[in-house]
Amino acid sequence: MTSPDDLSRRGMLMKLGLLWNGAIGAILAVPIVRYLLSPVIRERNAGYQAWLALGRLDQFPAGQTRLATYRHPAANPSDGETANIPCWVRNVDGRKFQVFAINCAHLGCPVRWFPQSGLFMCPCHGGAYYEDGSRASGPPERGLFEYRYKVDQGNLLIQAGEMPTVGAPAANLINISLGRPPCA
Numbered sequence: 001m002t003s004p005d006d007l008s009r010r011g012m013l014m015k016l017g018l019l020w021n022g023a024i025g026a027i028l029a030v031p032i033v034r035y036l037l038s039p040v041i042r043e044r045n046a047g048y049q050a051w052l053a054l055g056r057l058d059q060f061p062a063g064q065t066r067l068a069t070y071r072h073p074a075a076n077p078s079d080g081e082t083a084n085i086p087c088w089v090r091n092v093d094g095r096k097f098q099v100f101a102i103n104c105a106h107l108g109c110p111v112r113w114f115p116q117s118g119l120f121m122c123p124c125h126g127g128a129y130y131e132d133g134s135r136a137s138g139p140p141e142r143g144l145f146e147y148r149y150k151v152d153q154g155n156l157l158i159q160a161g162e163m164p165t166v167g168a169p170a171a172n173l174i175n176i177s178l179g180r181p182p183c184a
Contacts, residue, residue: 051150051157054089054099060156062094065113065131067102070160087147088113088120089156090131099147099158100133106140120144 007015034041054068068089075083088111090098100120102110109124119136120129127138134143147158 051152051159054087054156054158057151057154057156060089060091060097062091065090065115067113068099070158073160085160086110087158087160088144090133097149097151097156098133099149099156101145101147103145104140105135105142105144106138111144 050073052070052073054070059068060066066089067086069084069086072079072083072085086102088100088102090100092098100111104111104122104124104127106122106125106127109122111120111122111127111129113120118131120131120133122128122138122140125139127140128136129140129144130136132143133146135141147160149156149158151157
């Protein structure tokens, strides 16, 4: 007969099973807890607030829209070409600019500029935007997202640390000096 202090085979396997399940649960909980706490513990890269150069002003002739690229300020060396972000630059009248994110406001597909029609067109779902970025037709409910810009020493600079999204405050995404509403 066994004494009550002796561990039976069933009891030992039960304790090992609980220990094993507890270890697996802890391993699975680490990424979930990190995700939930990431807004609190995440370090902000100083580059998010930096102004990034798109090029000299003479690269963007008055009355034309040109494609430009910038390197994402929080890029890692392993990001390669994916850290080069394209955007559309419209020189309105030689003094005022509009810098649009290349992404459609509907589902984020890259829009193309067609100078013949004066429209930005989205190939995914047929969204169209006027040259000022406002919505012309299709499924997007708003115009193209705009980056804030400034001109400094003959260079066009944008503040593009965070990708504009529908949920972002509109005042942070447009150049307030244009004096027009953020949505079309």
